[in-house]
Amino acid sequence: MYVKSRMTANPITVSSETSVADAYELLLKHKVRRLPVVDNGKLVGIVTDKELQQLTPSKATTLSIYEINYLLAKTKVKEAMTSGVYTTTPDALLEEAAAVMRDHKVSALPVLDGEKLVGIITETNIFDAFTDLLGVKENGSRVTVAAEDTPGSLSRLTKIIGDEGININRLAVYRGEGTECQVVITINSINTDALQQTLDEQGFKVLHISKNHA
DSSP states (O other), X not given: OBGGGTSEESOOOBOTTSBHXXXXXXXXXXXXXXXXXXXXXXXXXXXEHHHHHTTXXXXXXXXXXXXXXXXXXXSBGGGTOBOSOOOBOTTSBHHXXXXXXXXXXXXXXXXXXXXXXXXXXXXXXXXXXXXXXXXXXXXXXXXXXXXXXXXXXHHHHHHHHHHTTOOEEEEEEEEOSXXXXXXXXEXXXXXXXXXXXXXXXXXXXXXXXXXXXX
């Protein structure tokens, strides 16, 4: 799966000269947590709601509301933004973008096509993709099976399910340090009793079954 299939295209942006007050108003209006900062068509930074809030006087301030509004109108985004931003490209794999975000402890990456900002990919986009890949919201069942991490084991498991006349919609394998792995299989049926019995008889231990009727 590519970044371009999950990113928010054409994100709301500000310039480095935008006032903190205007930037914060955009965050609230569009219900986003961060804004790429673009000057003359070039990405120069990113500013988050937390960074903007740090420039806002605390509730204990002695300033009047008029003085606060004046201060926020005069303070520019460039005083709060993070420059030297980590980025990705539309054709990068989603897991590559996720790795960059994790390694550098950032919650979003602007997406550049050359030097042009075309989107933004966030941790929420990554989480949504993960739940979709596992079929969490799909009709059917998610069956977690313990299997030996050996050649042919996965093939034998999927053949058993196919022989039961059940279609596999999604499949994910989680490997531990030992010789056993956990296989999470999303199937198109909520009738799993016969399948569970067959798997047990064939030496596969069913660890968990969740069903979704939505």
